[in-house]
Amino acid sequence: MPDDIYFYERTKGRTDGRCRFLSNFYKAMMIIDNKEYATVEHYFQSMKHAGTELEEKIKLASTPAKSKKLAWTRELPPDWPEMKEGVMLRAMRAKFSQHSKLADRLLATGNACLHEDSPTDMYWGVKGLDRSGKLLMMVRGELLEETSRKDYK
Template identity: 40%
Template sequence: MSSNIIRFYRVKDQYGFFSNFAPYPIKRKGKVWPTSEHYFQAQKFAGTEWEEKIRRESSPMNAARIGRSRKLPLREDWEAVKDEVMKEAVYATFTQHPDLKNALLKTERAVLVEHTDKDHYWGDGKDGMGKNRLGEILMEVRELLQRS
């Protein structure tokens, strides 16, 4: 593994295009989703009215607020499928936007880390003790793209 580490979080930073909040629409399930965050959050409520409501939200932050609210019931299998849904969203982003695909491939073997104290599952928890699942999924998708 490379000792080169690329940390990302804010959309406006150098590697901000790795963020699910980055303004790159994706096509999934026969619809256009404004960002991968919109898609990911909406899938927590797949098949309900909330799925479409989240898709239509004006910003990824608004989509995330609704998706993170525990006032709405999550789909029963969410914990079992959330990583696969994230991988689906990330794969769509980097295959549907050639410029992003090229940028991801240029990272070669660098370790990709979502660097934030706000998330210990998708990010590194800022102290490095988080799971960094988004970074891991980005590296998995990069590997798939390198082979194709």
């Protein structure tokens, strides 16, 4: 495995498509709080408007990009900056805990640094804080620990 792995919702530049499954736009139906979400992005965007009529519209959007666009039609809650990482981490954990093949693929990245190769996102992407990649590496570490515990028993 390479030292650095770049992923994004579409293949471009440094991303070759093999690690597209790491993207929040990758279709991997998951259930969180008894609700189905098509992607991590659907969950993340809908939580920006939890408890409002917009939450359901975002959840049911036909694509992750449409869910994101819908979420930006209203002002974000004032506490969103403090909440967003926890929301994203919860969604990523759900994706990989509910899809064992995806979990295996994440584990197969070994110790490589994971980077979301977004050309514009200064928070989640590699050109900024790269929080998406860092959270995925955290989830990978948790999965590895869980696997080690199972193997030890």
